[in-house]
Amino acid sequence: MNRSLEEIKALVIDRIEEYLLYLLPGGEFYKSKFYIGDLRGDKIIVETTGERAGDWYKLAKIKGDVVEFFTFIAGDKESAEELYRYIVEKYPSAFSVKH
Numbered sequence: 001m002n003r004s005l006e007e008i009k010a011l012v013i014d015r016i017e018e019y020l021l022y023l024l025p026g027g028e029f030y031k032s033k034f035y036i037g038d039l040r041g042d043k044i045i046v047e048t049t050g051e052r053a054g055d056w057y058k059l060a061k062i063k064g065d066v067v068e069f070f071t072f073i074a075g076d077k078e079s080a081e082e083l084y085r086y087i088v089e090k091y092p093s094a095f096s097v098k099h
Helices: 005-014 016-023 066-074 077-090
Strands: 028-030 033-037 043-047 056-058 062-064
Touching: 005 016, 005 066, 016 033, 016 066, 056 066, 062 066, 066 077
Parallel strands: none
Antiparallel strands: 028 033, 033 043, 043 056, 056 062
């Protein structure tokens, strides 16, 4: 299953709320955003709708797209790819949407 980065991005965005809750179960949705924070007051915000769906930013001025977000959460690119494979294995229909 070799998909381009853009295909993976589109498929993740289609089910972004489910993936965000899986990756960060302590987060909360409010309006069209997903928020997660720590005790120090540092927050990550992920856009969940519209043209910016999947874009994220950390209030400390770090930002990127949904694939970079997976990498940020997982720690590195290899871990992000492992996380992607795990999600595909656990949720086989997760990446079955045609675009």
